[in-house]
Amino acid sequence: MPEAQSPTRKRIVDAATRLFYAEGIGRVSVDAIAEKAGLTKRTLYYHFKSKDDLVAAYLDGRDQPNLTLMAGWFDAAEGGADRKVEAIFTNLARAARHPKWKGCGFLRTAAELASMPGHPAIKVGSRHKSNFETWLAGELSNHGVEEPQALAREIVLLIDGSFSIMLIHRNPDYIEAAGRGAATLVRARTSSTRSRT
Amino acid sequence: MPEAQSPTRKRIVDAATRLFYAEGIGRVSVDAIAEKAGLTKRTLYYHFKSKDDLVAAYLDGRDQPNLTLMAGWFDAAEGGADRKVEAIFTNLARAARHPKWKGCGFLRTAAELASMPGHPAIKVGSRHKSNFETWLAGELSNHGVEEPQALAREIVLLIDGSFSIMLIHRNPDYIEAAGRGAATLVRARTSSTRSRT
DNA sequence: TTTGGTATACTGACTAGTGAATATACACAA
DNA sequence: TTGTGTATATTCACTAGTCAGTATACCAAA
Structure with a gap:
């Protein structure tokens, strides 16, 4: 053992x-x-x-570091929730310019194993993405945004869309565009009295 | 020959x-x-x-059928641009419930070939996604939406995010959530005099 | 008789996983 | 202190099968 x-x-x-x-x-x-x-x-x-076990261990090891990185970007950004959310995308775009950047390991693994939906590595990926969504909803809630859960989900979809489309076009402008879309969605759920800080 | x-x-x-x-x-x-x-x-x-050539031919053959399908969903939907955009997601969610559904072939191929950015199949995928984005921007423009190009790009990001996250969670609720986010973004760029039809 | 298309059979490299033996370290009894 | 047993950790050599791509030959139609 x-x-x-x-x-x-x-x-x-x-x-x-x-x-x-x-x-x-x-x-x-x-x-x-x-x-x-x-x-x-x-x-x-x-x-x-087995190799499958090792794949799951690989993703499991990326869970916390990834969350910490994203949370760091969010926390470090100045301004209201819209600015902090947009900062995640700005930092992501910067990271994506590095030549060794190859997208999101969780998503790429899920794409490659799409024919094996119950694969242990996909379960690890599902848990990771849920963890991130939950964390983001909490932060949005702290910032007094309306419907934080629904909003967090929409932002997650824009982030994962950025990861995917980058592998096709290799153009970080898409990530910046996603960031602007995310900020728009945050403002749409921010009480109109204070739409910017 | x-x-x-x-x-x-x-x-x-x-x-x-x-x-x-x-x-x-x-x-x-x-x-x-x-x-x-x-x-x-x-x-x-x-x-x-070569096999690589065959992969490119596979994706090339999916370009037009995919565009036709999406355009059909958009055209058939009742209501304003927000409703028509949301209809794409609703239909996507329905398709994704089919047991043989495995996401977007273009994105899955790009994810699998992420270490070979110049692969011919990825170029075919890039062209396909651009075609779709251009078509959507044209439709949005026809509907009098502001900044149709920027909006089309944000919607594309939500669609591709839906494809990706579905392979992780296998839960079509995410696609519906993306559709609501997309509709919100359309309305944010629709002259405030007519936000719904 | 040449040319386009098809078949059989093969190559050399690579694949995940295993069998059997061995090294290392520590516990406990003499 | 010395010897013995046991669990952990590691190595070399191997199996049985798969992979993309090819050499050679055949056949039918123009």
């Missing part, structure tokens, strides 16, 4: 994260991950019962 | 379309496509110079 917090296990997940994100699930072999982690395939299979 | 309109070629593309959409690019072998088309792999390679 391998330990859950083993440093070897961490090394494997780190290697898998880099390769899966860069190339996609199907294009990365277990051999390649083992080599990148500096150990043999047999050792990898001692710590994970 | 194979003919561009050969019936054999069409049979191959039809088989590829079914398999690629159902399983994804990487999970479908050229052998499987040849078998489904009822011919040998050598014949397939007479008509297409």
Whole structure:
């Protein structure tokens, strides 16, 4: 029985994260991950019962870092809820200009595994996206926005739309456009007495 | 030199379309496509110079049918631009409830090939998405909406966000939510004298 | 007799996963 | 302190099958 917090296990997940994100699930072999982690395939299979398990572990490891990043962008932005929401998109557009950027690992994995809806990695992705939506709804609620849940969902749809369309057009202008749309939606649900700060 | 309109070629593309959409690019072998088309792999390679070429042909064949479907939904809907836009989402949600539905083939292919940004299939996808955005902007313009291009882009982002998030949550409520968001954005750009029909 | 199209059969590389042996570390008894 | 047992962790070599793409040959029609 391998330990859950083993440093070897961490090394494997780190290697898998880099390769899966860069190339996609199907294009990365277990051999390649083992080599990148500096150990043999047999050792990898001692710590994970299958490649599918490793894919789920990869996404599980991205849950908290991703949420923290987004929350950081939101918190750091000046202005009202509309500005803070738009800041998420501005920062996303900046990140997307980096040559190693390949979209959202959760969405790309779900797209690649679309024919296996019950796959453990997709469940991890679903939980992550729900966590983000819930966090955002809470922040919007704190800012006194009307219908924070419905609004959070619409913003999530614009974010994930940005991720997807970027992989098609490779043009960050789409992310900026999504940010303006999101800000419009926030203002549409902000009491008309204070639409800007 | 194979003919561009050969019936054999069409049979191959039809088989590829079914398999690629159902399983994804990487999970479908050229052998499987040849078998489904009822011919040998050598014949397939007479008509297409590589698997990548066949992937591009698959998406190219989906361009017009997809546009026609969306335009049909838009045209058939009663009411103003907000209602017509929302109808696209309502119909999309209905389609997404079908068990064989697996999202948008263009986006799924782009996600799977994210590490090969110049892939011919991604260029085909980019052209298709641009075609749709341009068509939608034209319709919105015809309906007297302000800033039809910016609005069309925001709606496209909500549509593609719907496609993506559906593959994660498998819950069509998200598509309906996107439709309500899109309608809100249309109304925000409709002269305040007539916000509904 | 040439040309377009099809078939059989093959190549070399790669795939996920496994069998069997071994190294390491620590607990406990003599 | 020394020896022995046991669980954890790791390696090498392998299986059985799949992959995209091709060499060669055939056949029918122009």
